[in-house]
Amino acid sequence: MSALPSSVRMIFRALILALLAFAIFGPLLNLLLWAFAERWYFPNKLPLEFGLTYWYRVFQPRGNALASLGTSVWIAVLTVAFSLAVAIPAGYALARLKLPWRGAILLVFLLPQAVPNLPVYVNIAQVFYQIGLNGTILGVVLVHASHGLVLAVWIASAAFASVDTSLEEASRNLGASPWTCFRTVTLPLAMPGLIASAIFVFLESLDEFTGTYFVGVPDVTTLPLLMFNATMGGNYQISSITALLLLIPSIGFMLVVERFLKADVLAMVGR
């Protein structure tokens, strides 16, 4: 490289950057075009007509989009609540108590991610069908939680581990019972990490498709399922608009997470 003149090197670098930018933003640009396209068919390179007709259709009171957005958010909130309810005690125990099988327990939470999804979901769907959980919000929440828990437990455990034990000792020393100490010192100090894990679980649930498809359909329709149906029906406008809607919380929360997830917490993940 050093033998090349600097101008050539500059061009080379610019080219690589442009390719990278295209790989990331190209599909998004296409999404944007489709979201505002009124008429667009082959062989035209660009839409023939732009407009907001499909946006009206998505947001009209009778439209499914708002209803499924509501369902998606509700499921995500329940998934977060369920995951945190498990992750807070589990994460604390993993971080603080000298559990003999710590590594193994952390791995167990990783399993749902490691095993191929489809066979698992097919099985879950069958079991849920037998116990009447298929097509219920609770069923979908449980499937989402199986995914969310790994993030929630790992991050919560890291968040608790990054709280200096002497801070807890100081609290006990000044008269706090174990529970009061946890409530007034440990939990507030672990909170940024817990919020970050809640956001990850929320986003994971919002985007989840496969599990919802097997367990929820046809009674539970989330935004990703709506998008799937729209795409399968050839309605690219509706699916693009839905995709854009799904992007909003993802990008927004990512900015928040970036502020909350400090290096000292990240350093403890998986320890």
Add this chain to the structure above:
Amino acid sequence: MPSYLSIEALTVSYGGPPVLDRVSLDVERGEMVALLGSSGCGKTTLLRAIAGFVIPDSGMILIEGRDIAHLPPEARGTAMMFQSYALWPHMSVADNIGYGLRMRSWKKDAIAERIEEMLKLLQLEGFGSRSVTQLSGGQRQRVALGRALAVSPHVLLLDEPMSNLDYKVRLELRHELRALQQRIGITAVYVTHDREEALTLSDRIAVIDTGRIVQTGAPEEIFHRPTSAFVAGFMGADNALDLILTGDGAFATGAATAGGSRVRAHFRSDAARLAPASAAASTGEDLVLQGIVAQSVYVGQGYRYRVRADGAEVWVHAPERVAEGTPACVVVPRTALLLFPQDSKPA
């Protein structure tokens, strides 16, 4: 009358060899006792056992005659100052200081009043609403002290609270802490590995070595009359020689002399003199070692010389400059020698 805080035959082992081995210590009301020892000797474990963070295998910890050895930390009425300060970063200075009072269900205005009192005591007026993360090391130290003192603890426990501070701040705080402790008349146990700190701060010092208290006494006593070679070495008399004490009260080094009793002699480098090489021999008054200056170190107030003499190496303090390699003799007054039986453990 029994002591205010009394530790009786306390043994702690974390499932292995004992970290504390039948340790007994009495602390009177209003007294400041320093636990002095090198790292890993068990001094912090003893402090943590008093605070309730370490459960002893056996033995008792009595405060005014009541055994607290098996109470949880929150029921002991001790207050600890941690080496890392352990201030809660999510609380203001005032909330940190008021925490123990809230745990004791004090009324709001009583807490506020007490916080003000503490801030004034520690010269932190106006800092109440600050976040503890904005404070300097010395200020954090004061907040940690205020938080501990606010609850009027039975015993104040200090775990090397100065070790993270600059030398200058440390000196200041040391005197402040001592003055404050005497003014309030609080009973305190202070853990340190710094002998100067122990000497200047405490009423009594307990020297700890591998899980046992090897000597307890007033600072002057520990400094001038150590009862073992270990304590002598730890208190700065780190020159050690094997000597033979002959019948007529004179000394001899090495195996040259038959008869007499063998002793281990310790002396401080500033208690000895460096003299020009001469044929002078040891007398009843002085021990004279013939040797050669092996190394010289400038220490601000004069020089420290490593002198190789009669098969041993000793450090000597002298005001004047002497070149390395110069033959010289080391003169130690008889009174500066601390003698121990030879089987006693070296430092």
